[in-house]
Amino acid sequence: MAATAPLRARPPSESRPANPTRKASAATSRPAFINGGERGKRRAKSLHGNPSGGSPLHPGRKSINWATLGFMAAIHVLAVVALLPQFWSWQAVATFLVLYWLTACLGVTIGYHRLLSHRSFRVPHWLERFFATCGAISCQQGPIDWVGLHRHHHKFSDTEVDHHTSLKGLWWSHMGWMFEDIPAMKAVPQLTGDLAKDPYYRWLNNNFLLLQVPLAALLFWIGTVTGAGGWALVLWGIPLRLVLVYHCTWLVNSATHYWGDAPHDSGDSSRNNAWVAALTFGEGWHNNHHAFPHSARHGFGRQIDLTWMHIRLMHALGLATQVRLPAAANPNGRRRQSHGNAGRPKAVA
Numbered sequence: 001m002a003a004t005a006p007l008r009a010r011p012p013s014e015s016r017p018a019n020p021t022r023k024a025s026a027a028t029s030r031p032a033f034i035n036g037g038e039r040g041k042r043r044a045k046s047l048h049g050n051p052s053g054g055s056p057l058h059p060g061r062k063s064i065n066w067a068t069l070g071f072m073a074a075i076h077v078l079a080v081v082a083l084l085p086q087f088w089s090w091q092a093v094a095t096f097l098v099l100y101w102l103t104a105c106l107g108v109t110i111g112y113h114r115l116l117s118h119r120s121f122r123v124p125h126w127l128e129r130f131f132a133t134c135g136a137i138s139c140q141q142g143p144i145d146w147v148g149l150h151r152h153h154h155k156f157s158d159t160e161v162d163h164h165t166s167l168k169g170l171w172w173s174h175m176g177w178m179f180e181d182i183p184a185m186k187a188v189p190q191l192t193g194d195l196a197k198d199p200y201y202r203w204l205n206n207n208f209l210l211l212q213v214p215l216a217a218l219l220f221w222i223g224t225v226t227g228a229g230g231w232a233l234v235l236w237g238i239p240l241r242l243v244l245v246y247h248c249t250w251l252v253n254s255a256t257h258y259w260g261d262a263p264h265d266s267g268d269s270s271r272n273n274a275w276v277a278a279l280t281f282g283e284g285w286h287n288n289h290h291a292f293p294h295s296a297r298h299g300f301g302r303q304i305d306l307t308w309m310h311i312r313l314m315h316a317l318g319l320a321t322q323v324r325l326p327a328a329a330n331p332n333g334r335r336r337q338s339h340g341n342a343g344r345p346k347a348v349a
Contacts, residue, residue, distance in 0.1 A: 048183040063181040072178075078239035082232075091228035092236035095219065099137075099237050104245045105281040107134030109307045113283070116143055116195065117150045120296035121311055121323040129200055137215065139242055140249065142205030144195050148188030154293055158257065158268035166257035166269050174254035175246075212238055248279045256286035264291030264328070272303070281306040292326040300329050 081087070111131030114120045123131070132143045140146055149163065156162040163184035164177040195201045216234050223233035260271030270290040277284030277298075282305030285298040299305025314320035 048186045065179050065181055069179050072175075075239050075242055078235060079243040082235035082240040087229065087232040087235050089228050089232055091223070091226060092232045095222075095233050095237040096241050099241045100245060102134050103138040103241070104248065105307060105310065106131055107136070107138045108140060108245070108249060109281045109283050110310055111135040112138075112140070112143060112146050113150065114296055114307065114311070117147045118294050119324075120294050121315070121320045123314065123319055123321075127319060129198075132201060132204060133211075136204045136208035137211050138245055138249075139208060139212065140246070142208040143201050144192045144205040145185070145188055147195055148192040149184055151191045152184045152187050153253075154290070157266075157270070157290060164253050166254070170254050170258060173257060174250045248276075249283075251276045252280060252283045252286060256284055260284075260287070262287045264288060266290035274303075277304065281310075282308055288328075292328060294324050295326050295329055296323045297325055297329040 082092075111128075112135040115123065115128060115131055116135075135146065136142055141149075153162055153164065156165075158165050158167060160167065161184075163182045164173045166173045169176075189196070216238055219233040219237045220230035222228070223230040256271050256273045256276050257269045258271070260273035260276075262269075262271050264287055266287055268290055270287045272287045273284040275284070276286070282299050282303075283289070285300070285303050285305060288300055288303075289295070289298045296311050297305060297308040299308060311320055311323065315323055
């Protein structure tokens with residue numbers, strides 16, 4: 001396997017330092033990559049078009065997304081059913097934990113988020129597709145829609161254009177936004193041209209729900225032949241796992257915009273929240289992420305970031321390249337000469 005160059009960090013001049021006068025309750029300024037005010041409205045109009053009967057920011061009439069509402073209601077009921085005593089077994093718990101890691105960590109945080117949305121590192125295309133498939137099994141939309149909406153969020157974070165803005169309250173930013181048709185969906189094609197070129201990603205985007213069918217069949221077969229119970233593994237491995245991964249992911253949209261500390265002037269209400277980071281493999285260091293959105297590492301210094309540990313392992317194995325890190329991610333990192341990239345000094349994480 002080819003040797004890898006040390007992980008790179010941007011020089012301090014390219015990193016935004018924390019604002020020592022900034023209080024954790026509000027942002028003091030809005031970085032250039034967040035489109036607020038009149039500029040945001042113009043940008044929103046160009047992305048969203050003009051919804052019938054309304055503005056580019058908000059539809060003229062609320063339209064309930066009954067399909068999403070019905071699906072969420074059913075999956076939550078089935079998650080409760082999974083907790084009935086007759087479905088309990090250590091095999092079911094193990095199934096849940098493996099699939100939680102496979103979909104929440106490999107799929108959402110590594111695949112959908114840090115790799116596809118922000119391109120904070122690169123991997124071989126076969127591995128990128130594997131991570132995207134794990135993300136699709138999380139049932140949080142296909143890769144194109146998920147990435148498009150996430151990139152939209154970063155463009156308009158905590159403005160009236162942001163589709164899950166915290167300005168509309170905790171419930172809205174956590175999950176309420178999904179139950180209405182949002183103008184942001186119209187912006188997805190313009191924000192995901194890189195992914196839409198791949199026919200496999202287009203297929204995943206249209207058929208991500210179907211992936212639960214072969215998964216359910218596999219779990220039922222394993223549970224039957226091992227004596228753990230086919231339905232037990234299905235219920236713990238799909239509805240219960242989906243619901244917990246959903247809510248942990250949504251906490252990044254809601255809780256980390258309300259509770260925690262904000263050492264960086266990110267221009268929005270994002271916070272670093274340790275307990276959300278523990279549930280989401282490091283995604284809870286949200287203020288770090290919004291201040292340095294293209295960083296492969298979200299937990300800085302002693303902040304535990306399990307997703308970053310996965311990326312660093314892949315880099316050591318020669319699978320992850322072009323890993324992007326700001327200097328703030330490793331303020332005490334040693335500098336040494338790297339001969340793998342033009343001989344320029346790089347910060348070693």
